[in-house]
Amino acid sequence: MSNYASLRQEYKKHQLSEQNALVDPLAQFEVWFHEASESGVLEPNAFTLATVGENGTPSARVLLLKGVDSGGFVFYTNYKSDKAKDIKQFPVGAMVFLWLELERQVRISGPISKVSREESEAYFHTRPRESQIGAWVSPQSQVITSRAVIEENLAAMQEKFKDTEVIPLPENWGGYRLMPVEIEFWQGRPNRLHDRLLYSEHEDGGWAIERLAP
Numbered sequence: 001m002s003n004y005a006s007l008r009q010e011y012k013k014h015q016l017s018e019q020n021a022l023v024d025p026l027a028q029f030e031v032w033f034h035e036a037s038e039s040g041v042l043e044p045n046a047f048t049l050a051t052v053g054e055n056g057t058p059s060a061r062v063l064l065l066k067g068v069d070s071g072g073f074v075f076y077t078n079y080k081s082d083k084a085k086d087i088k089q090f091p092v093g094a095m096v097f098l099w100l101e102l103e104r105q106v107r108i109s110g111p112i113s114k115v116s117r118e119e120s121e122a123y124f125h126t127r128p129r130e131s132q133i134g135a136w137v138s139p140q141s142q143v144i145t146s147r148a149v150i151e152e153n154l155a156a157m158q159e160k161f162k163d164t165e166v167i168p169l170p171e172n173w174g175g176y177r178l179m180p181v182e183i184e185f186w187q188g189r190p191n192r193l194h195d196r197l198l199y200s201e202h203e204d205g206g207w208a209i210e211r212l213a214p
């Protein structure tokens with residue numbers, strides 16, 4: 001068995017206090033996201049999304065965040081994937097961003113809903129042409145017999161769309177928006193005594209901020 005017990009990193013780069021945290025957690029997220037981007041984090045928009053499936057079985061995978069607005073956190077995927085089946089049955093999720101270079105974690109949870117087809121359409125057409133065709137190619141999360149299935153689908157779709165200027169948005173592809181109900185900002189501190197500030201949404205739309213024990 002491998003032993004990782006001797007791996008030990010002290011976190012001492014930053015602090016997070018009630019005094020320097022912004023009142024609006026989405027604004028606070030934007031500040032940390034910007035700092036992560038500026039710090040050379042590879043794919044700062046990568047996050048883990050946890051969903052709940054049949055019989056309460058949890059499932060988690062990494063996705064890319066494509067936008068944040070007053071409605072929430074937007075990502076794109078296949079509407080027939082396993083995660084989409086989970087979301088259909090239990091329209092809730094939890095996201096985790098890890099920005100190790102800054103010794104920071106952000107946890108976000110809340111209800112998830114599909115974005116409008118117009119919004120998906122607008123985003124879809126900003127993707128490179130090959131990625132747009134790619135969305136037609138893969139039956140995401142299904143078992144396939146070999147890599148050849150994907151290569152053959154790709155060749156067939158490239159042929160199908162060879163004279164098509166604007167690739168249409170597939171029915172089974174689009175965005176979701178997670179509307180935050182709770183957002184926790186975690187800042188690593190020395191001796192494992194980290195800073196944790198939890199924002200919880202009030203009924204009136206404002207946010208309460210509480211400090212959690214590390």
Ligand SMILES: Cc1cc2nc3c(=O)[nH]c(=O)nc-3n(C[C@H](O)[C@H](O)[C@H](O)COP(=O)(O)O)c2cc1C
Nearest residue numbers: 046061062063064076077078081082083084140141
């Ligand atoms: C860095 C990274 C970024 C990813 N981004 C996405 C994404 O934005 N959308 C997506 O559907 N899958 C993305 N994936 C693939 C997912 O992790 C996952 O394999 C896929 O969505 C199928 O998940 P599911 O079977 O749970 O539905 C990404 C994977 C990695 C490692």
